[in-house]
Amino acid sequence: MQYQEIYKQGVSALKKAGIEEASLDARLLLEEVCGTDRTALYVHGEKELTGQQEKEYLEKIRLRAERIPLQHILGKTEFMGLTFLVNRDVLCPRPDTEILVEEVMKYLHDGMRILDIGTGSGCILLSLLHYSNDCQGVGADISESALRTAKGNAERLSAEQVCFVESNLFEHVEGQFEIIVSNPPYIKSSDIEDLMPEVKDHDPRSALDGGEDGLFFYRKITGRAKEHLPGGGMLFYEIGCEQGKAVSGIMEEQGFRDIQIVKDFSGLDRVVFGTWY
Ligand code: GLN
Secondary structure: OEHHHHHHHHHHHHHHOOOOOHHHHHHHHHHHHHOOOHHHHHHOOOOEOOHHHHHHHHHHHHHHHOOOOHHHHHOEEEEOOEEEEOOOOOOOOOOHHHHHHHHHHHHOOOOOEEEEEOOOOOHHHHHHHHOOOOOEEEEEEOOHHHHHHHHHHHHHOOOOOEEEEEOOOOOOOOOOOOEEEEOOOOEOHHHHHHOOHHHHOOOOHHHOEOOOOOOHHHHHHHHHHHHHOOOOEEEEEEOOOOOHHHHHHHHHHOOOEEEEEEEOOOOOEEEEEEEEO
8 A cells, every 4th residue: 555545544543533633643653554654644745654554553543543542552762852761660751851950950050969759661851851951860760661561761871870679659769959849749549530531441540540639649749859859959840731739738828938839831830840948
């Protein structure tokens, strides 16, 4: 079959499965299978796939139509202009989380120490290290398998000053950090069933479920973060879009100052941060 023809077939199968980004996903899968880029696809639409490529592509379309996340089928995703390995053991990096990284970068100076609580794929910590000089990073996660993925990503990005600890929040974390960052699980337990199948069935539950009111981990982390922050140290969170007030309140109660809420590109609250004096 030709590129154009099989691509159309892919789009229509994904549309039928209710996938919003059907055209984009069908194209990215075709690019992956054929090792081409977008231009080749348009300019050489009449090019024939090999039998093997055809089989591979249709299999990937079948998986995507079953609502397996595109990132899982590709085994990787882009975040902050970098490529990260992803799998079922880690939350797929989201564009929303780039807002968190970009906010931290405004305050990050050379040589700082950064702690990432619930590091998952490592995308937040490793991006911060990649775009700074001489900073040291510690990524903590309760999941050993998530840490395996984070370490793989650290290797691929040649991150040098980074270490990962298996730790339930701060349990095995030692030392002081000028910056503590976290994208903790923040979905209310009762809302999880309403999420898209790609999220509720394929992202780790333990990376989504923020307890009855979604705020469980903000309370836990904010209380303990103070022990690991020097005066002037900062705590940054990604939040759910309705949690700005509540998370600011938790930080204020715990003695953080200069608390700010940052919006994402949709105008929704996405990041809260504050300083410990
Ligand atoms: N942003 C994710 C979602 O909307 C949730 C990630 C999290 O709980 N930290 O699915």
